[in-house]
């Protein structure tokens with residue numbers, strides 16, 4: 001593959017700057033060109049657990065510093081990471097902070113950027129494809145689909161203390177969100193599904209759990225809200241996982257493009273039971 005950047009007025013990553021950049025959900029091809037431009041120029045790349053090795057290989061000139069959880073060791077403290085970025089920038093490095101997905105979606109990127117700004121370090125933010133959108137697309141699930149939903153809610157399964165998110169009004173989410181996309185939901189899935197069912201969501205509501213989305217290890221479990229917890233346990237699923245709740249999941253019957261690329265025919269061309277082709281609304 002020719003990895004030269006197309007001709008364009010690419011910004012220069014200057015000494016003393018930090019570029020806070022999303023790496024996308026996994027597949028290196030889902031990086032933005034700004035991310036690739038940053039990888040080419042960085043002196044140091046500080047990256048998180050969900051960033052693939054192949055992406056780091058695109059910055060062979062840079063020092064690579066790991067800032068996530070590994071092998072059961074406690075994760076680097078958020079404040080330590082932010083201050084490390086400050087130190088590296090002050091030492092005159094061209095710093096690339098690389099985070100999974102989008103840095104401003106459940107990624108604490110806002111906190112890191114805030115610390116940098118408070119210390120007078122110039123920053124550039126490079127958005128990325130978030131797992132809750134791009135990861136679902138790789139599973140054949142459109143996060144909005146005109147026949148299904150006019151809104152989508154992204155939630156995190158746990159709060160700062162690591163407990164199930166207390167500040168969320170599950171009743172309101174259940175009633176107001178046609179499609180719910182849950183990040184970091186595996187640990188507290190029993191509580192989350194019980195809250196949604198208590199608030200009136202049907203046991204039969206379609207659910208997909210997409211693990212390691214967009215990577216070679218991607219797995220998709222299709223189930224229902226009522227069977228979700230048991231099916232996750234039965235399948236022995238491990239994070240990272242995106243959980244999608246709502247009728248959009250049904251679209252996978254017709255849009256599972258990865259299976260189709262392997263020659264498997266769509267399961268059902270009218271997954272919403274409209275009795276007509278989808279495009280003739």
Ligand code: SAH
Pocket residue numbers: 025026050099100101102103104105106107129130131132135182183184185210211212213214215239240241242
């Ligand atoms: N900033 C990231 C989210 C970080 S929070 C983003 O925008 O995607 C970490 C959570 O993201 C994981 O617990 C999981 O719920 C989700 N996630 C990230 N990458 C994923 C992947 N490849 N497959 C499935 N879920 C993923």
